[in-house]
Amino acid sequence: MASEMQRYDTNEDDEEMGMDVKEEDDEDEDDEEKNAAMHAIAGFDGVHGSSSSNRFQHHQQYHEQPTPGGSRRCRPLEEKERTKLRERQRRAITAKILAGLRRHGNYNLRVRADINDVIAALAREAGWVVLPDGTTFPSRSQPQGTDTAGGTPTTMVTSSSSHIPTQHTPPGSLKGVPSGFQNTDDQSACQMKSVFVPTSSPYDSSSTARSQTSAMVADGLDTQNDPFLVGSVDSIDKQVVDMHTKLQERDFAGTPYIPVYVMLPLGVINMKSELVDADGLVKQLRVLKSINVDGVMVDCWWGIVEANAPQDYNWNGYKRLFQVVREHKLKIKVVMSFHECGGNIGDDVCIPLPHWVSEIGRSNPDIYFTDRAGRRNPECLSWGIDKERVLRSRTAVEVYFDYMRSFRVEFDEFFEDGIISMVEVGLGPCGELRYPSNPVKHGWRYPGVGEFQCYDQYLLKNLRKAAEARGHSFWARGPDNAGSYNSRPQETGFFCDGGDYDGYYGRFFLNWYSQVLIDHADRVLSLAKLAFDGTCIAAKLSGIHWWYKTASHAAELTAGFYNPSNRDGYVAIAAMLKKHGAALNFKCAEMRMLEEAVDFCEALGDPEGLAWQVRNAAWDVSLPVCSENALLCHDRGGYNCLLEKAKPLNDPDVKHIFAFTYLRLSPLLMDGQNYMEFERFVKRMHGKGFEVF
Numbered sequence: 001m002a003s004e005m006q007r008y009d010t011n012e013d014d015e016e017m018g019m020d021v022k023e024e025d026d027e028d029e030d031d032e033e034k035n036a037a038m039h040a041i042a043g044f045d046g047v048h049g050s051s052s053s054n055r056f057q058h059h060q061q062y063h064e065q066p067t068p069g070g071s072r073r074c075r076p077l078e079e080k081e082r083t084k085l086r087e088r089q090r091r092a093i094t095a096k097i098l099a100g101l102r103r104h105g106n107y108n109l110r111v112r113a114d115i116n117d118v119i120a121a122l123a124r125e126a127g128w129v130v131l132p133d134g135t136t137f138p139s140r141s142q143p144q145g146t147d148t149a150g151g152t153p154t155t156m157v158t159s160s161s162s163h164i165p166t167q168h169t170p171p172g173s174l175k176g177v178p179s180g181f182q183n184t185d186d187q188s189a190c191q192m193k194s195v196f197v198p199t200s201s202p203y204d205s206s207s208t209a210r211s212q213t214s215a216m217v218a219d220g221l222d223t224q225n226d227p228f229l230v231g232s233v234d235s236i237d238k239q240v241v242d243m244h245t246k247l248q249e250r251d252f253a254g255t256p257y258i259p260v261y262v263m264l265p266l267g268v269i270n271m272k273s274e275l276v277d278a279d280g281l282v283k284q285l286r287v288l289k290s291i292n293v294d295g296v297m298v299d300c301w302w303g304i305v306e307a308n309a310p311q312d313y314n315w316n317g318y319k320r321l322f323q324v325v326r327e328h329k330l331k332i333k334v335v336m337s338f339h340e341c342g343g344n345i346g347d348d349v350c351i352p353l354p355h356w357v358s359e360i361g362r363s364n365p366d367i368y369f370t371d372r373a374g375r376r377n378p379e380c381l382s383w384g385i386d387k388e389r390v391l392r393s394r395t396a397v398e399v400y401f402d403y404m405r406s407f408r409v410e411f412d413e414f415f416e417d418g419i420i421s422m423v424e425v426g427l428g429p430c431g432e433l434r435y436p437s438n439p440v441k442h443g444w445r446y447p448g449v450g451e452f453q454c455y456d457q458y459l460l461k462n463l464r465k466a467a468e469a470r471g472h473s474f475w476a477r478g479p480d481n482a483g484s485y486n487s488r489p490q491e492t493g494f495f496c497d498g499g500d501y502d503g504y505y506g507r508f509f510l511n512w513y514s515q516v517l518i519d520h521a522d523r524v525l526s527l528a529k530l531a532f533d534g535t536c537i538a539a540k541l542s543g544i545h546w547w548y549k550t551a552s553h554a555a556e557l558t559a560g561f562y563n564p565s566n567r568d569g570y571v572a573i574a575a576m577l578k579k580h581g582a583a584l585n586f587k588c589a590e591m592r593m594l595e596e597a598v599d600f601c602e603a604l605g606d607p608e609g610l611a612w613q614v615r616n617a618a619w620d621v622s623l624p625v626c627s628e629n630a631l632l633c634h635d636r637g638g639y640n641c642l643l644e645k646a647k648p649l650n651d652p653d654v655k656h657i658f659a660f661t662y663l664r665l666s667p668l669l670m671d672g673q674n675y676m677e678f679e680r681f682v683k684r685m686h687g688k689g690f691e692v693f
Contacts, residue, residue, distance in 0.1 A: 253689035255647050256656045259294040260685050261333050263664040266341055267349035273304050273317040285328045287670055291679040295331030297661050302338045303351045310392045311402060315410045322414055331421040336404055338426040339380040343441050366456040369436050372478060377436045379429045383520040384458025397523050404531040424538040425528045427521050432542040437558035447546040447603030448486035450558035452478050466512045475505055489547055495554035514562035518576050525580040538583040549604035570617040583624040583658055586614050624658035634674040639681040
């Protein structure tokens with residue numbers, strides 16, 4: 001992809017220079033018209049519409065000095081270079097968009113496709129006829145100004161739609177092209193007539209639009225030498241349906257009400273258990289309440305509350321925080337955070353495990369997860385000590401239970417008043433139910449498969465017992481051919497196709513490894529249910545989507561999810577959660593295949609497929625599914641994707657998520673357009689009607 005983009009930029013330097021000349025002559029009437037046409041076309045691109053408009057306004061307002069030799073004006077060399085750089089950046093982004101449409105949307109776009117090809121493909125998909133010379137008309141009418149012999153067109157359809165929804169089509173045929181052709185050159189060379197049946201879209205404005213068919217005619221017309229003609233949009237016949245109307249967004253009026261929570265900043269409580277910037281928080285909470293946000297989510301850090309000594313709890317900062325939230329009539333989702341903060345993406349504060357736990361770890365580092373090379377990960381405690389009395393005469397599970405019970409007693413009034421609506425129990429790194437198999441601090445980088453984390457003495461002892469019980473004591477070891485953190489599956493003997501992961505030993509080891517994860521969650525949630533009787537509890541599951549399209553699902557295996565292509569690894573987790581009446585909070589919901597298309601392709605990732613599998617495993621046992629965005633989101637396209645995942649279209653059982661938590665409260669969220677888009681998102685989550693801001 002990188003080489004393709006490089007060719008794309010290098011081969012079009014002459015075109016960029018031509019564009020500079022046009023912008024230099026923007027005071028000339030003819031050149032102004034050309035610039036307006038170019039920017040109208042560029043405005044169709046959802047990524048570049050606003051930036052192109054800004055550039056156009058900038059050049060209109062730019063004061064140029066006349067040259068001594070004549071009336072032509074020129075700009076400083078620095079401005080030309082900046083313009084050229086902007087165009088290179090725009091073309092690089094455009095190349096990625098086109099590559100994504102080719103790879104994932106089944107659009108038949110040539111390598112050096114331009115915006116004309118994109119418009120034509122979208123128009124054909126919407127049921128229009130687009131002739132090779134650019135003439136565009138509805139399938140049941142004749143082109144204006146063009147006779148049947150293929151005369152000169154007088155108008156062409158353009159659109160300023162800035163959002164094109166992602167669609168998935170069957171692989172049998174490409175969009176807008178008969179299945180027998182794979183590129184536009186082949187289509188023109190064969191000079192055939194064919195019929196295209198457009199696929200349905202959740203954004204079509206009517207049922208008739210979904211069933212329209214159109215003829216694509218390519219009979220004796222030259223596609224190489226025809227000029228690009230643009231007519232006035234005002235002169236288009238009223239029969240022409242505007243592309244924006246065809247691709248209008250889904251109306252969520254009458255859909256189920258989904259509560260929306262907003263995560264508070266990680267450092268809202270400092271290491272002294274004090275509320276930070278109470279006045280600023282009050283202002284933000286007022287804004288959230290004004291747009292009918294249901295509540296907030298807050299982490300209750302073990303490393304803050306029980307920092308200095310065992311069972312010496314300091315809840316002062318959280319008491320003040322909860323009072324402020326209650327005054328604004330907002331609900332609270334609480335996270336029992338038994339992990340450290342500061343070593344992961346998005347962490348802007350450092351909150352280690354309690355000091356007294358770190359002291360124990362210095363003398364007994366086996367209380368932490370350990371990789372094959374013996375590197376310790378102090379992000380959270382190893383599950384091997386769940387039943388080992390190594391924490392000042394207490395087991396890890398007893399420590400967790402004492403902490404949760406103390407919280408329940410201290411905040412009894414908030415439970416009784418219903419202010420605390422849910423308690424999410426931290427079960428591993430980042431509070432998620434998984435092994436810390438991909439720690440950045442140990443050199444892991446996406447999309448490495450990660451490493452197994454079972455080499456502390458307590459988990460090895462557990463493995464040894466399991467191997468002896470199986471009658472194969474020599475299996476009491478971790479795989480020795482599973483590569484390193486940044487290996488690819490095919491580079492290892494364990495994860496490659498037909499590798500040891502599917503052999504007798506591999507199946508034994510992976511079954512044991514994943515069962516340790518399930519047993520840990522089972523023990524902790526059983527005590528959480530006891531401590532928070534009458535309140536909904538939840539567990540968070542992370543979406544390990546890379547290498548999902550391989551047979552082994554290597555990254556999931558090292559994280560503890562025994563989910564190769566021939567086994568469903570999430571059914572057992574869903575059954576365990578169902579036993580405790582716990583909700584599932586799945587964190588992978590908004591990732592789209594068109595984002596970082598090259599990385600998804602390289603890593604054979606499928607976040608959409610993984611999310612579908614996990615949600616259905618939970619819904620099959622009637623388990624409530626919560627969701628949160630994994631990445632920052634402030635744009636309408638991202639919000640629309642979250643809405644589609646929260647309320648699937650045409651689901652016969654009308655399934656939807658139980659609650660949504662937005663990541664995260666910040667001044668950026670409260671800023672201008674971002675705030676308006678978020679307000680709109682909340683209303684649609686609540687089942688309100690379509691509104692335009």
